[in-house]
Every structure is written in C-alpha cells, then in structure tokens.
Amino acid sequence: MNPNDTNAAAYPIGQHPSLPPPTTERGVLKWLKTNLFNTWYNSIATIIGLYFLYLIIPPTFDWVWGSATWEASSNKDCRAGEGGACWGFIKARFVLFMYGFYEAEALWRPNLAGILLVFLGVPVLVPKIPGTKLFAIFLIFLYPWIALSLLVGPIKIALFSDTTFLILWGILIVALLFYGVRGMQTNDLVKRGFGFGSAYAAVVLLFLNWGLGLPEVETTKFGGLLLTLVLALTSIVVSLPLGILLALGRRAESLPVVMYFCIGVIELFRAVPLITVLFMAINMIPLFLPQGYSFDNVVMALIGLIIFFGAYLAEVVRGGLQAIPKGQVEAAASIGLNYYKSMRLIVLPQALKIVIPGIVNTFIAMTKDTSLVMIIGLFDILMITKSSITDAEWLGLEWEGYAFVGLLFWILCFSMSRYSQWLERRLDTDRRD
Amino acid sequence: MINRLVGLWYDQNFRRLFLQVLAVLAFAYFGYFIFDNTSTNLERLNIQPGFQFMNEIAGFKPTTDGMNFTGFDVNKSTHKDVFIVGIFNTLLLAIVGIILATILGFVMGILRLSSNLIISFISSAYVEGMRNIPLLLWILIWYFGVILAGPNVRQSINLFDTIFVNKRYLAVPQPIYSDAIIYVCVGLFIALIATIFLKKWAKKRLEREGKDTPVFLASAFMFIFIPYTFLIISGNSITWEFPVLKGFNYINGIQLPANYVAMLMALVFYTGAYIAEVVRAGILSVTSGQIDAARSVGLREAQINRFVIIPQALRVIIPPLTSQYLNLTKNSSLAIAIGYTDLVNVFTGISLMQTGNALEIIMLTMAFYASVSILISIFMNWFNKHVAIVER
Numbered sequence: 001m002n003p004n005d006t007n008a009a010a011y012p013i014g015q016h017p018s019l020p021p022p023t024t025e026r027g028v029l030k031w032l033k034t035n036l037f038n039t040w041y042n043s044i045a046t047i048i049g050l051y052f053l054y055l056i057i058p059p060t061f062d063w064v065w066g067s068a069t070w071e072a073s074s075n076k077d078c079r080a081g082e083g084g085a086c087w088g089f090i091k092a093r094f095v096l097f098m099y100g101f102y103e104a105e106a107l108w109r110p111n112l113a114g115i116l117l118v119f120l121g122v123p124v125l126v127p128k129i130p131g132t133k134l135f136a137i138f139l140i141f142l143y144p145w146i147a148l149s150l151l152v153g154p155i156k157i158a159l160f161s162d163t164t165f166l167i168l169w170g171i172l173i174v175a176l177l178f179y180g181v182r183g184m185q186t187n188d189l190v191k192r193g194f195g196f197g198s199a200y201a202a203v204v205l206l207f208l209n210w211g212l213g214l215p216e217v218e219t220t221k222f223g224g225l226l227l228t229l230v231l232a233l234t235s236i237v238v239s240l241p242l243g244i245l246l247a248l249g250r251r252a253e254s255l256p257v258v259m260y261f262c263i264g265v266i267e268l269f270r271a272v273p274l275i276t277v278l279f280m281a282i283n284m285i286p287l288f289l290p291q292g293y294s295f296d297n298v299v300m301a302l303i304g305l306i307i308f309f310g311a312y313l314a315e316v317v318r319g320g321l322q323a324i325p326k327g328q329v330e331a332a333a334s335i336g337l338n339y340y341k342s343m344r345l346i347v348l349p350q351a352l353k354i355v356i357p358g359i360v361n362t363f364i365a366m367t368k369d370t371s372l373v374m375i376i377g378l379f380d381i382l383m384i385t386k387s388s389i390t391d392a393e394w395l396g397l398e399w400e401g402y403a404f405v406g407l408l409f410w411i412l413c414f415s416m417s418r419y420s421q422w423l424e425r426r427l428d429t430d431r432r433d
Numbered sequence: 434m435i436n437r438l439v440g441l442w443y444d445q446n447f448r449r450l451f452l453q454v455l456a457v458l459a460f461a462y463f464g465y466f467i468f469d470n471t472s473t474n475l476e477r478l479n480i481q482p483g484f485q486f487m488n489e490i491a492g493f494k495p496t497t498d499g500m501n502f503t504g505f506d507v508n509k510s511t512h513k514d515v516f517i518v519g520i521f522n523t524l525l526l527a528i529v530g531i532i533l534a535t536i537l538g539f540v541m542g543i544l545r546l547s548s549n550l551i552i553s554f555i556s557s558a559y560v561e562g563m564r565n566i567p568l569l570l571w572i573l574i575w576y577f578g579v580i581l582a583g584p585n586v587r588q589s590i591n592l593f594d595t596i597f598v599n600k601r602y603l604a605v606p607q608p609i610y611s612d613a614i615i616y617v618c619v620g621l622f623i624a625l626i627a628t629i630f631l632k633k634w635a636k637k638r639l640e641r642e643g644k645d646t647p648v649f650l651a652s653a654f655m656f657i658f659i660p661y662t663f664l665i666i667s668g669n670s671i672t673w674e675f676p677v678l679k680g681f682n683y684i685n686g687i688q689l690p691a692n693y694v695a696m697l698m699a700l701v702f703y704t705g706a707y708i709a710e711v712v713r714a715g716i717l718s719v720t721s722g723q724i725d726a727a728r729s730v731g732l733r734e735a736q737i738n739r740f741v742i743i744p745q746a747l748r749v750i751i752p753p754l755t756s757q758y759l760n761l762t763k764n765s766s767l768a769i770a771i772g773y774t775d776l777v778n779v780f781t782g783i784s785l786m787q788t789g790n791a792l793e794i795i796m797l798t799m800a801f802y803a804s805v806s807i808l809i810s811i812f813m814n815w816f817n818k819h820v821a822i823v824e825r
Contacts, residue, residue, distance in 0.1 A: 035549070035550045042547075042548070042549045045547070045551070046551050046552070049549070049551035049552050049555055255449060255452065257456050258452075258453065258456055261456070268799070271802060271803035272763070272802045272803060273763035273764065273767075274763075276766065276798050279795060279798075280799075283791040283795065284791055284792065284795060287470070287471045287791060288467045291473065291474065364565070368565075374569070374770070375767075375770055382570060389577075398574075398577045398578045402574050406566045409565065409567055409570065410566055412565075413565035414565045
C-alpha cells in the first residue's frame with residue numbers, strides 16, 4: 001500500500017493526483033535499465049566494457065597524476081619517484097618544445113605574433129563579437145606580412161637599396177593608386193582591382209624589405225610547436241584559394257587546356273603519398289632552379305604541402321560545386337552577372353557552405369600531416385620530441401614526450417572539428433524546424 | 434583600329450582562345466625553363482640522366498634476412514632489385530593492413546551504434562583519439578613506446594609454439610613449397626567454381642520457389658573441405674617450417690621485423706578508426722522507415738540485417754572505404770620514420786642518395802603509387818557497380 005494512498009477517499013473519483021512511478025521505472029535505475037542492462041547480452045557487454053575501462057583508466061590516471069613527478073632536472077630524479085609520469089622533463093624542455101631553436105632573447109616575437117593572431121582571429125571566428133569584417137580585413141591583408149616580419153625579420157630585395165629605384169617605386173605606387181581611384185569613380189571593376197591590387201602588392205614588397213626593423217632569424221631555427229603552427233596555418237590559408245581555383249578550372253569545359261591541366265595536377269597529387277611530394281620538393285625543386293638560387297627547406301616543404309592539399313581541397317570543393325543546380329548559374333547569367341561575379345556571389349557561397357565538413361576535415365589532415373616534415377629533416381614538434389627523448393639526460397621518457405605532443409595535436413584537431421560542427425549548424429539556413 | 438581590338442577582346446570565343454594560347458605558352462616556357470635548369474644542374478653535379486642506374490649494383494641490403502622473399506643478394510642485385518624489394522615490402526604491409534583494418538573498422542563502427550552506452554563510449558573514444566592525433570606519432574608510439582619495450586629474444590612471448598613475439602621481430606611459420614601446394618590450389622579453384630554455380634542456382638531457386646539457401650555457409654564449408662580432401666587423397670601434407678630458438682636467435686620461418694609490426698599496428702588502428710566512421714555513416718544512412726517496413730512484412734532481426742540494412746549500407750560505405758584503402762597504402766610510406774624497408778625508404782631514400790637520379794627515382798615511385806591507386810579504384814568501382822542500386 002502506498003503511503004500517499006491513505007487519504008485516497010479524500011479525492012473525488014478520477015481526481016486523484018498522479019502517483020510517482022515505481023522506483024525501477026524512474027531516475028538512475030530506469031536509466032541503467034534502458035541504457036546498460038536492457039537485454040542479457042547487453043548486460044554482459046556492459047560488464048566487460050566496465051572491466052576494460054577499469055583496466056585502463058585507473059592506471060592511466062595514476063601514471064598521469066597520482067604518482068607523477070612534476071619537478072626534475074634529469075631522468076634520475078624521476079626514477080627515484082613513484083614510477084608515474086615524469087612531467088619535469090616537459091617542464092625542463094618546454095621552450096624547446098614550443099619554439100625549437102628560436103633565439104632565446106627574441107622569443108617575444110613569436111609570442112607577439114601569436115597574441116596578435118588570437119586578438120584578430122577570435123572576433124572573426126566568434127560572430128557575437130562586433131566588427132567581424134574589420135578584423136577579417138586586418139587578418140587577411142595585414143596580418144600575414146606583420147607575422148612574417150615578426151618571425152623571420154626583413155626579406156631583403158636587392159633593388160630597394162638603390163635610392164633612384166626607390167623613388168621610381170614610390171611613383172609607381174602613387175600612379176597605381178590613382179588608377180584605382182579612377183576605376184572607383186567609373187565603377188570599372190577591372191581598373192579598380194588592378195590598380196589597388198598592384199598598389200597593395202608594391203607596398204607589401206616595400207614593407208617586407210624593411211620588415212619592422214628587427215634582426216633576421218633564419219628559418220632553420222624555427223622548430224617545435226611554432227614550426228608546426230606556421231606550416232599548418234600557412235598551408236591552410238594558401239591551399240584553400242588554390243583548391244578553389246583548381247576546382248573551378250576542372251569544371252571550365254570551355255577552356256580545355258586549363259581543364260586538362262587542372263585534372264592532371266589534381267589526379268597526380270591525389271594518387272601519390274605526401275612523403276613522395278615532400279621528397280620531390282626537397283630533391284627536385286633545387287634541380288629546377290637556376291644555379292645560385294635556392295629556397296630554404298621550410299619554404300620547399302610549404303610548397304609541397306600547399307600543392308598536395310590544394311589538390312585534395314579541389315576535390316572537396318568540386319563536390320560542392322556539383323551540388324549546385326545549373327539553374328543557379330543560369331539565373332545569375334539572366335540578371336547580367338558575368339562568370340566572375342556569378343561564381344563569387346551565387347555559386348561559391350552556396351557550394352562552400354555545403355562542403356564545410358570536408359574542408360575542415362582536410363584542414364585537420366593538414367595539421368596532422370605537417371608532422372611529416374620531420375622525415376625531410378625539419379624540427380617540428382614531433383622531431384623535437386623524438387630527439388629530446390634520445391637525449392642521454394632524459395633517456396627512457398618516450399611516453400611522456402608522446403603523451404604531451406599527442407595531447408597538443410588532439411586539442412588542436414578536436415577543437416577544429418567541433419568548431420566546424422558548430423559553424424555548420426549556424427550556417428544551416430535551410431533548416432525548417 | 435583600337436575599337437576593333439577592344440571589340441575582339443569582348444568577343445567570348447576570341448578571349449577563350451587567347452587565354453588558352455597564353456596558358457599553353459606560359460606552360461611551355463615554364464617547362465623549358467625547368468628542363469634547361471635541370472639539364473645544366475645535372476651536368477654540373479655530374480649525374481647521368483636516364484634509367485641506366487637501375488642496372489648498377491646497389492651494394493646495400495634493402496631488407497632483413499628474416500623476410501627476404503625475393504632472394505636479394507648484396508653482391509649481385511641492382512637498383513632494379515631494390516625497386517622490386519621495396520614494392521614487395523610495401524604491398525606486404527598494405528595488403529595485411531587493409532584486411533585487418535577492415536575487420537577492426539567494421540567491428541568498431543557497429544559497436545559505436547550500440548545502444549549500450551559503455552560500449553559506444555569506448556568505440557567513440559577510440560575513434561576520436563585515433564583521428565585527432567597524427568599517424569606519424571602513432572607509428573613512433575607503437576615502435577619506440579610499445580614494441581621496443583617488449584621482451585628480449587630469449588624471453589619471447591610464445592603463442593602455441595608457432596608464433597614468437599619479441600622486441601626485435603615477430604617470428605611466424607613458413608610453408609615449405611611442395612606438391613601439396615598445387616593440390617591445395619586446385620582444390621581452392623574447384624571450390625571457387627562450385628561457389629559461383631551454387632550462388633546462381635540459389636538465386637534461381639529463390640526467384641522460383643522463394644526458398645533461401647545458406648550459400649555463405651555452404652561455400653565456406655567447400656573452401657575448407659575440398660582442398661583438404663585433395664590433400665588427403667593425394668597423400669601429401671603441407672609442411673610448415675616453425676621458428677626455433679637457436680642460441681640467441683630464432684632460425685627458420687619468417688621473422689617479420691619489429692618495425693614492420695609497429696607499422697602494421699599503427700596503420701591498422703589508425704585506418705580502423707576512419708573505417709569505423711565510414712561504416713557508422715553507412716548504417717545510419719539506412720532510414721528507419723526501411724527497418725519499420727521490413728518488420729511489418731515479418732522479417733526477423735537477422736533477416737533485416739541481411740536483406741535490408743547491409744545491402745543498402747554497403748552502397749554508401751564502398752566509395753569512402755575505397756579511399757581509406759588508398760590512404761592506408763599511401764600512408765605505408767611513412768615507414769621511413771622507423772626504418773621499415775618499404776619502397777620510399779629503400780628506393781626513394783637510399784637509392785636516391787647513392788645515385789643522385791632524383792628525377793627518375795621520384796617518377797618511378799610516384800608511378801608505382803599512382804598505378805596502385807588506379808588498380809584499387811578500378812576494382813572497387815567494379816564492386817560498387819555490383820552492389821549499386823538497380824534503377825529502371
């Protein structure tokens with residue numbers, strides 16, 4: 001007899017308030033019953049699964065936290081400990097892991113570049129913060145050159161040391177700007193684009209020549225997470241436009257030469273492993289250049305990464321382009337848009353929105369695959385780890401190093417994929433619910 | 434005059450032609466520029482262009498003694514043989530990897546859909562952990578962290594006296610060539626033909642009488658039974674050479690080196706996670722209406738799986754599965770990081786260093802991977818057509 005039921009007679013018939021469900025049909029018990037023990041085989045699976053987790057999680061937690069050594073000056077301090085992880089190793093090598101061999105007194109430069117990136121990037125990525133467009137313009141048109149000058153220093157162009165040439169260059173910039181302004185007055189897109197575009201390029205060259213007046217840091221000193229991020233961000237930023245161009249080129253049936261060239265590039269680079277492309281970049285680009293000219297290894301690795309992932313992105317973007325009905329292009333043509341405008345205003349915004357998951361997946365692959373540059377001898381974070389754990393002072397600490405690097409990559413890639421899922425939902429304008 | 438020129442510029446056909454001629458010219462000039470520089474550079478570096486280097490004696494050992502299947506001889510074999518050894522080792526890794534990764538991926542993909550929260554949590558943790566960490570790091574973890582931390586040769590882990598695992602290699606038995614192998618092959622062939630006929634007959638029977646035949650079970654039985662009968666009738670038996678510990682090493686059998694095992698584990702677990710996602714997406718793509726409909730016509734759970742879910746899911750699964758197989762094959766080239774003797778390591782690495790014929794070697798390597806890609810694509814396209822939906 002339910003205790004609540006004692007005054008059942010106090011209610012008229014049919015007016016009795018609902019009783020709470022039986023204990024097995026509510027709360028934790030109900031949840032357990034439906035989710036873990038609904039059939040006999042599910043119960044067995046649950047028990048095996050729990051035992052498996054019991055085997056893995058407590059020892060891992062103990063290794064990571066419980067019996068870990070947090071302060072150490074060499075692996076001897078850790079051997080004396082309780083047998084847990086030796087995080088003192090990561091602490092002692094932290095600067096190396098983060099910046100590689102970057103000059104110790106110049107570490108503020110990558111730090112500043114990073115802070116600037118976060119400062120400009122967060123408003124672009126989080127739509128709630130106002131001024132997205134302004135920050136995006138800064139991020140795309142100014143930040144790359146500022147970051148380049150911060151990280152590498154000035155990139156000297158021989159001709160700029162000549163004063164006469166410098167004056168001519170200045171006149172050129174003014175002329176181009178004037179041309180652009182004329183184009184703006186007459187609403188001539190080609191004139192405007194050419195004028196301002198070339199003026200921008202000329203000013204950038206001029207800026208890079210002096211940089212920010214900072215001394216040069218050779219790219220061979222780049223390493224660790226810094227190199228990984230530089231490689232990943234640069235190849236992401238450059239290969240997306242390349243991929244879009246290749247995808248558009250592949251569909252340009254009225255220009256067979258361009259179409260077959262794009263098909264050739266895309267299919268070739270998708271058929272071979274990245275490592276052979278990197279080998280090609282490192283071994284063949286020097287052969288292709290005239291004697292006395294050379295790129296440094298970071299630039300050659302970047303060229304390889306960009307072309308390789310450009311081909312992958314091209315296929316992703318092509319998938320989006322194919323999903324746009326022909327009527328969209330025809331409608332754009334009927335209101336008088338030319339090819340460039342119809343692509344920029346009608347087709348690409350829709351196509352790119354569809355393939356956001358694919359694009360972000362490629363970005364994640366790119367971030368992970370920058371680690372391959374260790375095979376061609378660059379000191380990215382994986383190579384730094386690999387060489388740190390063979391250091392006599394820290395011998396036998398593979399798991400600490402790998403766990404740290406793995407966690408870094410995991411955070412980077414996982415947050416990217418979560419962001420893309422959120423973006424997908426936000427841009428889903430077709431949603432009817 | 435100028436007006437005519439401007440008019441020409443706004444003529445679509447002329448503009449297209451003009452742009453293309455420009456592209457061809459630019460491309461030709463670029464090609465000439467590269468060709469010219471390359472030939473000057475090669476002359477300067479004193480490298481003979483062409484494929485003559487393939488016939489030179491290599492003078493290094495591109496594989497371990499324990500798995501020298503092509504009979505490589507350091508004193509006689511040339512760079513051509515290095516190329517062949519490299520291809521063989523790459524394929525050995527890729528094929529075994531594809532088989533194991535498929536099994537693991539299907540199991541994990543199905544487990545992730547389980548209604549049991551613990552099981553689906555384990556599967557999701559596996560997938561998210563694998564996919565967000567670079568393969569190269571997994572390779573290093575498996576090699577330096579797991580395999581090299583294994584037991585010494587004399588303390589090998591002994592699995593039924595046939596397989597021995599230690600930190601240096603995985604020793605497995607090797608079949609010895611004899612007449613028995615021919616009998617087994619003939620038996621397998623007969624079983625294959627019988628299976629094809631059985632399948633056709635079963636299909637006819639299903640259409641005519643509506644009766645189901647257990648084709649899979651029957652053919653599995655035939656594949657085991659027929660070769661075995663042949664062996665017994667002919668009085669032969671397959672002899673296996675078992676690994677034996679002698680002194681400080683195992684002799685006989687095949688010794689798969691530690692870096693092969695590490696590569697295999699890393700590739701299988703990494704690709705398995707991607708395949709699990711592919712499988713999950715495939716199964717989820719079968720709408721619940723299909724399952725409701727199947728229940729309403731009275732199919733049992735096993736029949737729903739077999740006739741409704743699997744055929745429809747396979748259609749969605751196969752194209753991305755193909756690209757995962759291709760990825761696994763291409764990713765096997767990371768073996769160079771831990772020194773497994775695959776094609777990129779021995780040919781693009783060591784042979785290139787020795788001869789300096791970068792162009793030819795990289796072209797050959799790329800040609801190999803490209804042809805493997807094409808072959809797998811052709812096969813999977815054929816298979817895809819086989820399972821594709823038949824529309825009116």
